[in-house]
Amino acid sequence: MHVAGRIEDYALIGDMQTAALVCRDGTVDWLCLPRFDSHAVFAALLGTEEHGFWRLGPAHPAGGEAPPATRRRYRGDSLILESEWDTPRGTVRVTDFMPPRDGAPQVIRIVEGISGRVPMRSALRMRFSYGRVVPWVHKVDNRTVAVAGPDSVWLDTDAETHGKDLTTYSDFTVAPGDRVAFTISWQPSHNRPPALPDPEGSLEATSDFWQEWIEHCTYHGPYREAVIRSLITLKALTYAPTGGIVAAPTTSLPEEIGGSRNWDYRYTWLRDAAITLSSLLRTGYREEARAWREWLLRAVAGDPENLQIMYGIAGERELGEAELDWLPGYENSGPVRVGNGAAHQLQLDVYGEVTEALHLAHMTGLARNDYASVLQLKLIQYLEKHWDQPDEGIWEVRGPRRHFVHSKVMAWVAVDRTIKLIEAGDADGPLERWRVLRDDIHRDVCEKGYDKERNTFTQSYGSQELDASLLLIPQMGFLPPDDKRVIGTIEAIQRELSTEDGFVLRYPTSGDDEGVDGLAGDEGAFLACSFWLADDLAMIGRVDEARKLFEKLLSLRNDLGLLAEEWDSKHQRQVGNFPQAFSHVPLIDTALRLTASGAYGG
Secondary structure: OOOOOOHHHOEEEEOOOOEEEEOOOOEEEEEEOOOOOOOEEEOHHHOOHHHOEEEEEEOOOOOOOOOOOOEEEEOOOOOOEEEEEEEOOEEEEEEEEOOOOOOOOEEEEEEEEEEEOEEEEEEEEOOHHHHOEOOEEEEEOOEEEEEEOOEEEEEEEOOOOEEEOOEEEEEEEEOOOOEEEEEEEEEEOOOOOOOOOOHHHHHHHHHHHHHHHHOOOOOOOOOHHHHHHHHHHHHHOEEOOOOEEOOOOOEOOOOOOOOOOOOEOOOEEHHHHHHHHHHHHHOOOHHHHHHHHHHHHHHHOOOHHHOOOEEOOOOOOOOOOEEOOOOOOEOOEOOOEEOOHHHHOOOOHHHHHHHHHHHHHHHOOOOOOHHHHHHHHHHHHHHHHHOOOOEOOOOOOOOOOEOEHHHHHHHHHHHHHHHHHHHOOOOOOOHHHHHHHHHHHHHHHHHHOEEOOOOEEOOEOOOOOOOHHHHHHHHOOOOOOOOHHHHHHHHHHHHHOEOOOOOEOOOOOOOOOOOOOOOOOOOOEEHHHHHHHHHHHHHOOOHHHHHHHHHHHHOOOOOOOOOOOEEEOOOOEEEOOOOOHHHHHHHHHHHHHHHHHOOOOO
């Protein structure tokens, strides 16, 4: 019997088009085929074994719990997972990976005997359409295929297989030196069968791919291990065919265990993708930056007036939200949602994040793209007319629109970076008019978004609440770090939004009552905000405090270096979608800042 593990119990494997989550006991509990945003074939993560899973590990008594791996690791700087079990009968290793795609998407699992003779079992239960559809499973030329509607998944292995209880099993024993491979491949059901896999050749090619990719990293500081693992994770969240970047490969992992704050993150948020791009550029990855810029230009497609805050990974605009009522949710945290209704919100800060990313790409030498410059000018033309409107803000509130301070600050960033583009002679625009606009926005924020009595900026104009996004004010250059208003805001957030263990909440929530975000319930500490605080502390000269907070945040990573969206301080566990780009990006940025300042131990 297998139940979904804690979020931090999972490892990520992927092929830059989709990804799987593998639990400590060797069970793949989440896999969407053929894309990140496709229907899940294994959805036990959000339900039960009945919703699809694939366990491969030492045999155990029927009905008993599968033993967790004794140890696991990624092979070097790669996305190749190695899990090892020490059993009374010997030691065995399972290597899991997804080769960068050249044809059908594949999950390959190779069992290797290390010592003794270890009985093994593979249990494969494929369920299409997020666990709702039981496929027709049959043999074709000694290959096992599961078919339902437009999908087919093919299982290839030299081990003997048999069907029982709508599950495909394989029981075998491995001795030292034995290697037994299992491969599943997805193919449209109307197509010819996929080519026979080459597990050993694919393993070598996958290892070579990651080794070559990581050689481009320009960061060699004291936090290199954490930075490299975060970069590999961000690369894994990139959809290679288009350059789009998903926020996370999962949907509906809860921000509060048992709560309803469960969202689908398998799409490309302009904000998340832009900050991801910035981190990749700062660490030497210009090709990913170029691909994302091309994705952006296709997605916006000459219509920046109707800019969405998120798109599908190929630039799709319609991401209608629905609830899957047959899935009980992770640890009964319902509802399970697919699609995302926030796609058509007004979030003015996105204009700033996109413009900042385009500006950084230009400053780091990415070849000029005239369409990108035209897009940037059009974004400012839109902001010129709309910056003073209320919006839903960075946190995508589902309550009333407000004049969020962070949104106004990022509108200022958009105008400021565009002015710099024009001043450098790389674009033409009404320079003086936009300088006046920049000053107007700055003055508006400082007059209406600042509480003089408390010496802090506030979440929105006229509000008393704080918001961790205000930590970005000095990082974006809106005000210098030594400005008393900046220092006051940092200290106010530390007082009012910090948890007992020193991490940072996004903003106050109201428990059972509906809060500023229009939702009931609470959530964990938002990890990105905690990294932002470490950044700010370093910027205002409190470098030892910044380093201690950063290293405390690093300790929250799971044993494989992965982070979800949030940290539940009460239950001491990760919560939210996993792994989360919006957590790994500021990890990289803070590591770079602390390294530059010399603020690190040992």
